[in-house]
Amino acid sequence: MKKVLWFRRDLRVHDSMLLATEGEVLPIFIFDTKILRGLEKRDRRVSFIFEHVLKLKADLKALGLDLALFYGTPFDVFTYLKTLGFDEVYGSVDYDDYAKERDAEIAEFMCFHSLNDCYLFEPHEVLKKDGTPYLVFTPYYRACKALYTQFYALEYKKGKQSLSNFNYSVLLGIQGHTLNPLHVTIESIGFEPLHVNSLAPQKALEIFTCKVDAYAEKRDFLDADATSHLSVHLRFGTISIREVVRFLVTLKQQGHTTEPFFRQLIFREFYAYLLYHFPRLAWENYKYAPPISNDAEAYERFCSAQTGYPLVDAAVTELLSTGLMHNRARMVVGSFFTKHLMLPWQKGEAFFAKHLLDYDASANILSWQWCAGTGIDPQPYFRIFNPYTQSLKFDKEARYIKHYLPILSDVPNACLHKEAYLLSHEITGYPKPIIAHESARKRFLNTFS
Numbered sequence: 306m307k308k309v310l311w312f313r314r315d316l317r318v319h320d321s322m323l324l325a326t327e328g329e330v331l332p333i334f335i336f337d338t339k340i341l342r343g344l345e346k347r348d349r350r351v352s353f354i355f356e357h358v359l360k361l362k363a364d365l366k367a368l369g370l371d372l373a374l375f376y377g378t379p380f381d382v383f384t385y386l387k388t389l390g391f392d393e394v395y396g397s398v399d400y401d402d403y404a405k406e407r408d409a410e411i412a413e414f415m416c417f418h419s420l421n422d423c424y425l426f427e428p429h430e431v432l433k434k435d436g437t438p439y440l441v442f443t444p445y446y447r448a449c450k451a452l453y454t455q456f457y458a459l460e461y462k463k464g465k466q467s468l469s470n471f472n473y474s475v476l477l478g479i480q481g482h483t484l485n486p487l488h489v490t491i492e493s494i495g496f497e498p499l500h501v502n503s504l505a506p507q508k509a510l511e512i513f514t515c516k517v518d519a520y521a522e523k524r525d526f527l528d529a530d531a532t533s534h535l536s537v538h539l540r541f542g543t544i545s546i547r548e549v550v551r552f553l554v555t556l557k558q559q560g561h562t563t564e565p566f567f568r569q570l571i572f573r574e575f576y577a578y579l580l581y582h583f584p585r586l587a588w589e590n591y592k593y594a595p596p597i598s599n600d601a602e603a604y605e606r607f608c609s610a611q612t613g614y615p616l617v618d619a620a621v622t623e624l625l626s627t628g629l630m631h632n633r634a635r636m637v638v639g640s641f642f643t644k645h646l647m648l649p650w651q652k653g654e655a656f657f658a659k660h661l662l663d664y665d666a667s668a669n670i671l672s673w674q675w676c677a678g679t680g681i682d683p684q685p686y687f688r689i690f691n692p693y694t695q696s697l698k699f700d701k702e703a704r705y706i707k708h709y710l711p712i713l714s715d716v717p718n719a720c721l722h723k724e725a726y727l728l729s730h731e732i733t734g735y736p737k738p739i740i741a742h743e744s745a746r747k748r749f750l751n752t753f754s
């Protein structure tokens with residue numbers, strides 16, 4: 306049987322479950338018009354994906370294979386491939402709503418083999434004694450650790466494969482029954498090429514070797530550069546999760562402290578697991594419904610980094626200018642958005658989804674629900690981050706704030722953590738705080754009660 310190997314969240318040749326299959330194969334990537342049409346023409350993720358798809362194609366060629374490129378809906382692409390005699394497809398799991406629907410649609414007329422290539426554990430492997438899913442992270446984490454053996458991090462070697470005949474030199478546009486061969490350029494799919502700053506994953510791992518011991522102590526500091534920068538690579542599978550774990554095991558054997566970092570990788574698993582078991586979390590509160598304001602002006606000021614809270618505005622500027630945001634800043638911003646501004650977490654989630662290079666539905670949705678206090682195992686609703694004490698603690702010298710908001714460079718560092726100063730001084734070109742912290746806190750708690 307001829308196998309279609311459908312690359313999606315696994316854009317690599319090393320340690321790939323897809324490439325461990327055997328027989329005649331047609332490796333493909335689909336630039337999915339259903340996803341692309343919702344994006345702006347200058348979307349960093351499309352550039353990142355395009356670049357890595359071309360790299361994947363070159364790496365496959367070096368292995369005697371190739372990558373067929375399509376532009377259309379998966380339904381149209383597979384309908385066409387079916388007419389060419391393909392009736393079996395392999396693809397790695399994806400738990401967001403759209404991906405599940407898409408795969409189910411294809412599985413109606415192709416034999417669909419789902420591979421657990423993005424995560425260590427399958428969602429049904431880690432359950433409580435009564436067979437139900439864990440709802441709290443720590444016991445889930447303990448269960449994962451108890452279950453883990455080196456089997457979970459084994460490297461997948463390439464199987465014996467031969468390449469199906471196909472025209473690999475074009476980007477094949479497909480709409481219904483119409484085929485339209487296109488040049489293999491990002492412009493052919495309607496996007497502008499953008500430069501995306503990201504370290505190669507193996508380089509990121511190598512650099513992380515020097516950071517791993519201090520990870521727990523320093524990861525929250527906004528200008529410490531103490532984290533791995535692997536999120537975008539784990540998102541698009543430009544590195545395998547198993548390779549990251551093998552790397553940690555080696556470091557552990559050398560005497561390094563690896564547990565705090567491993568814990569974060571299991572957080573990633575936990576959020577995917579929760580979204581798999583509770584798909585309604587994508588739009589619904591699991592716990593109570595928080596008070597909601599639909600203050601359009603507050604939303605606009607937030608999105609344009611004009612709230613007058615230096616840490617929040619610096620973080621939003623980081624997001625808009627780089628496509629990323631430090632984890633501590635994401636936590637403060639999420640709390641500020643849902644509690645100070647009382648805006649619905651779904652709107653904050655959507656704003657991140659639009660701009661994050663490492664956007665991952667499960668990590669983003671569950672993290673926003675955590676910030677809002679509405680999710681499974683969230684932070685308590687009454688815990689409201691104070692952005693000033695957060696910046697004093699994690700950006701004392703205001704390096705992060707001033708890097709992203711140079712307009713504040715003349716303001717003494719200490720004053721950027723003091724609300725009284727920001728409320729009483731005019732700073733040219735920068736607004737006063739949108740609401741005083743204490744009144745926002747009281748407003749939220751009073752409305753909530």
Ligand SMILES: Cc1cc2nc3c(=O)[nH]c(=O)nc-3n(C[C@H](O)[C@H](O)[C@H](O)COP(=O)(O)OP(=O)(O)OC[C@H]3O[C@@H](n4cnc5c(N)ncnc54)[C@H](O)[C@@H]3O)c2cc1C
Nearest residue numbers: 532533534535536569573632635636663664665668669672
């Ligand atoms: C409101 C909010 C939204 C978020 N949205 C996303 C998102 O869309 N995509 C995303 O990958 N992460 C998201 N995170 C988690 C976290 O902020 C990023 O994974 C992290 O900042 C990426 O940087 P890093 O790779 O250097 O992380 P490191 O600290 O080096 O962590 C290593 C890896 O562990 C995983 N990880 C770390 N923290 C978390 C976490 N809290 N939840 C899930 N996985 C985690 C990531 O895959 C990360 O690459 C979000 C967090 C918050 C609070």
